[in-house]
Amino acid sequence: MPVDKAIITHAHADHARPNHNKVLATEDTINIMKIRYGNDCANFFQIAKYGERIYLDGTVITFFPAGHILGSAQILIEYKKIKVLVTGDFKTIPDRTAQRYQLVKCNHLVTETTFGLPIFKHPDPKKEIKKLIDSIKNNVEKCHLVGAYALGKSQRIIKLLRDAGYYEEIYIHGALEKISNYYSYKNIELGKVVKINKENKKLIRGKLVIAPPSALKDRWSRNLSNIKLCMASGWMSVKQRAKQKLVELPLIISDHADWNELTSTIKESGAEKVWLTHGRDEGLRYWCKINQIEAQALSLKKED
Ligand SMILES: [Zn+2]
Numbered sequence: 001m002p003v004d005k006a007i008i009t010h011a012h013a014d015h016a017r018p019n020h021n022k023v024l025a026t027e028d029t030i031n032i033m034k035i036r037y038g039n040d041c042a043n044f045f046q047i048a049k050y051g052e053r054i055y056l057d058g059t060v061i062t063f064f065p066a067g068h069i070l071g072s073a074q075i076l077i078e079y080k081k082i083k084v085l086v087t088g089d090f091k092t093i094p095d096r097t098a099q100r101y102q103l104v105k106c107n108h109l110v111t112e113t114t115f116g117l118p119i120f121k122h123p124d125p126k127k128e129i130k131k132l133i134d135s136i137k138n139n140v141e142k143c144h145l146v147g148a149y150a151l152g153k154s155q156r157i158i159k160l161l162r163d164a165g166y167y168e169e170i171y172i173h174g175a176l177e178k179i180s181n182y183y184s185y186k187n188i189e190l191g192k193v194v195k196i197n198k199e200n201k202k203l204i205r206g207k208l209v210i211a212p213p214s215a216l217k218d219r220w221s222r223n224l225s226n227i228k229l230c231m232a233s234g235w236m237s238v239k240q241r242a243k244q245k246l247v248e249l250p251l252i253i254s255d256h257a258d259w260n261e262l263t264s265t266i267k268e269s270g271a272e273k274v275w276l277t278h279g280r281d282e283g284l285r286y287w288c289k290i291n292q293i294e295a296q297a298l299s300l301k302k303e304d
């Protein structure tokens with residue numbers, strides 16, 4: 001539902017919608033929104049720089065890096081002496097395709113809880129990428145098709161591959177093209193990335209193709225032959241999910257905080273009250289209780 005003033009944490013579709021009157025967001029978020037929804041997807045845009053104090057309706061708003069995707073932000077709202085931090089989607093571990101997460105002290109913390117259960121402990125992404133590179137080396141007759149979200153996850157996978165010494169050209173689904181170009185324009189070196197088409201489709205033997213998860217099941221991917229299906233997602237730690245989706249090589253790579261990151265963020269924020277949203281709250285509610293931190297689920301209005 002469009003509003004008069006929207007403060008937007010990052011450009012993923014479940015957080016950034018078109019047709020608001022005024023949008024306050026980081027420059028990257030605004031640019032990516034324009035790429036996805038068009039230049040006129042809001043009437044007015046105001047860029048928030050990280051750390052800049054913005055006075056709005058009697059409050060002070062400050063954006064801090066959330067480490068989730070390029071341009072992602074946590075938003076601090078100060079009213080009188082009370083500080084409320086909304087994390088948006090975040091992760092605390094380093095990611096060379098996103099601005100480095102910053103810890104922010106606050107009185108009230110509104111945190112995402114996507115992986116808010118103790119079973120979720122994400123492995124080192126470098127190890128997961130090594131599995132992929134080894135599999136490519138050991139299956140030269142196959143094309144590795146990796147399902148990864150078009151914004152953020154795909155570019156992170158490509159960057160991780162490059163950092164691990166994989167320099168072959170990487171083929172991408174058309175849905176990734178503009179966003180990947182934007183990341184390159186922002187000096188995130190992705191190496192040789194080629195959009196897949198009818199002609200080069202025959203050349204993908206022994207190579208890697210990245211496509212959004214939605215494209216894995218449709219006609220597009222049925223046209224590719226001799227595929228090894230991979231999926232890069234935090235949910236791949238749930239073996240049943242990988243099986244259901246017929247994923248042969250699950251890669252546990254997440255852009256969301258895992259259980260340890262969530263609990264240490266809650267502790268280190270110094271918040272006396274925690275609001276849990278965007279995922280599962282029961283595990284964290286219990287954890288907060290035994291750590292004597294007040295916690296409550298926050299249900300947000302669905303906007304569809
Ligand atoms: Zn997100």
Ligand SMILES: [Zn+2]
Nearest residue numbers: 012014015089
């Ligand atoms: Zn989200």
